Amino acid sequence: xxxxxxxxxxxxxxxxxxxxxxxxxxxxxxxxxxxxxxxxxxxxxxxxxxxxxxxxxxxxxxxxxxxxxxxxxxxxxxxxxxxxxxxxxxxxxxxxxxxxxxxxxxxxxxxxxxxxxxxxxxxxxxxxxxxxxxxxxxxxxxxxxxxxxxxxxxxxxxxxxxxxxxxxxxxxxxxxxxxxxxxxxxxxxxxxxxxxx
Numbered sequence: 001x002x003x004x005x006x007x008x009x010x011x012x013x014x015x016x017x018x019x020x021x022x023x024x025x026x027x028x029x030x031x032x033x034x035x036x037x038x039x040x041x042x043x044x045x046x047x048x049x050x051x052x053x054x055x056x057x058x059x060x061x062x063x064x065x066x067x068x069x070x071x072x073x074x075x076x077x078x079x080x081x082x083x084x085x086x087x088x089x090x091x092x093x094x095x096x097x098x099x100x101x102x103x104x105x106x107x108x109x110x111x112x113x114x115x116x117x118x119x120x121x122x123x124x125x126x127x128x129x130x131x132x133x134x135x136x137x138x139x140x141x142x143x144x145x146x147x148x149x150x151x152x153x154x155x156x157x158x159x160x161x162x163x164x165x166x167x168x169x170x171x172x173x174x175x176x177x178x179x180x181x182x183x184x185x186x187x188x189x190x191x192x193x194x195x196x197x
Contacts, residue, residue, distance in 0.1 A: 001017060001019050003037075003038045003051055003053065003091065004016060004017055004018070004038045005019070006167065006171045007038065007040065007049075007051075007171060007174065007175075009171070010171045010172055010174075010175050010187075011175060011187040011188045012040045012049065012175070012178075012187055014040070014042075015038060015039065015040045015049075016038070016039050016040075016041075017038070024036055024037050024038075024039075025039050025041070027039070027041070027046070027047050027079065027082070027083075028082060029078035029079050029081060029082045029083075031074070031077065031078040031081065032078070034075060034078045034079060036050045036052070036079070037050075037051060037052055037053045038050065038051040038053065039051075046082075046083055046086075047079060047082075047083045047086045048083075048086060048087070048178070048182070049086065049087045049088075049089070049174070049178050050079060050086060050087070050088045050089065051089045051090070051091055051174070052072065052075055052088070052089070052090045052091070052134075053090075053091050053092075053093070054068055054071070054072065054090065054091075054092050054093070055092065055093035055094065056068065056093075056094055056098070057093075057094075057095060059097065059098075059101065060101075060110075061094060061097070061098040061101060061110035061111075062101075062110045062113065062114075065110070065113070065114055065117070068092070069117055069118070069121075072090055072092075072118075072121065072134070072137075073121060073132040074132075075088075076088050076090075076121070076124075076131060076132050076133060076134050077131045077132045080124075080131035080132075081131055084127045084128075084131070085127045085181060085182075087135045087136075087174070087177055087178045087181050088124075088134050088135055089134055089135055089136040089137070089138070089174060089177070090118070090122075090134050090136070090137045090138070091137075091138050091140055092114065092118060092137065092138070092139050092140065093139075093140040093141075093142060094110070094111050094114065094139070094140070094141055094142075095141075095142060095143070095144050096141055096142065096143045096144075098110045098111040098114075098141070099111035099112065099141055111139065111141055114139065115139050115157060115159050115162070116159075118137040118139065118159045119137070119159040119160050121133050121134055121137060122134050122135075122136055122137035122158075122159045122160050123135075123136070123160050127181070135177050135181070136158070136173070136174065136177055137159045137160075138156055138157065138158055138159065138165075138170060139156070139157045139159055140154060140155070140156050140157075141154070141155040141157070142154045142155070154167065156169075156170045158173075175187055
């Protein structure tokens with residue numbers, strides 16, 4: 001709901017899901033129907049932008065990482081087969097503990113290992129690039145809300161560039177990727193004064 005609302009805030013009309021409305025929307029993909037967490041679509045062109053949201057919330061954080069990776073690849077292929085011009089993105093969330101699980105035998109945290117893994121399927125710049133790649137995969141590290149614990153926080157990291165972004169920068173970057181793919185039908189926020197990127 002939050003991601004859809006923020007996308008509407010940077011100019012994407014009618015992004016699903018709507019608060020209080022139905023949840024994820026199903027699309028007929030190349031390998032069968034696929035539910036999409038957050039979607040921007042229209043009657044004429046079908047799916048234009050999708051954000052798949054995945055997370056691993058409990059230790060051991062690396063246990064299901066390869067399965068989630070395979071799920072994401074299948075999702076990208078399914079949607080890109082049917083909608084090759086679509087901008088398909090992924091947002092993968094981990095709690096802060098996943099960046100602190102370094103042991104004697106492992107010098108890289110699960111969060112950093114996941115970032116390296118997901119970077120291999122991010123950066124689909126052209127509609128002819130491999131279908132299993134996403135136009136963008138961003139990692140989210142968060143401090144969960146715990147009674148009597150630290151203040152909650154969120155950190156967003158682009159898997160390819162390793163650049164940290166604010167939430168606003170993240171949503172504007174999705175809009176930029178979309179506009180590059182759709183120069184004939186660009187999206188703006190309608191206000192004429194975007195916050196600095």
